[in-house]
Amino acid sequence: MITIDQVEPAIRNLPEDLQMQALQYIESLCSKGQNPERRFSFDWIGELEDEEPTLSTVDIQHKIHTLKV
16 A cells, blocks of 8 residues: 655655646545535436336437437
């Protein structure tokens, strides 16, 4: 495992503009690690029930997807 003691000198030896890039990259990595796991959304359920009652739930989901795009 890499430690801060190994990373810090490498960053200090970079030119200032590259230090900023390194910091931005580290911050982006941190934000990726904090994103909650994506889950399937059921917010489409019931959206087209009244309009087209013969459609299956899968058909309704596909139709709603095309409407949102």
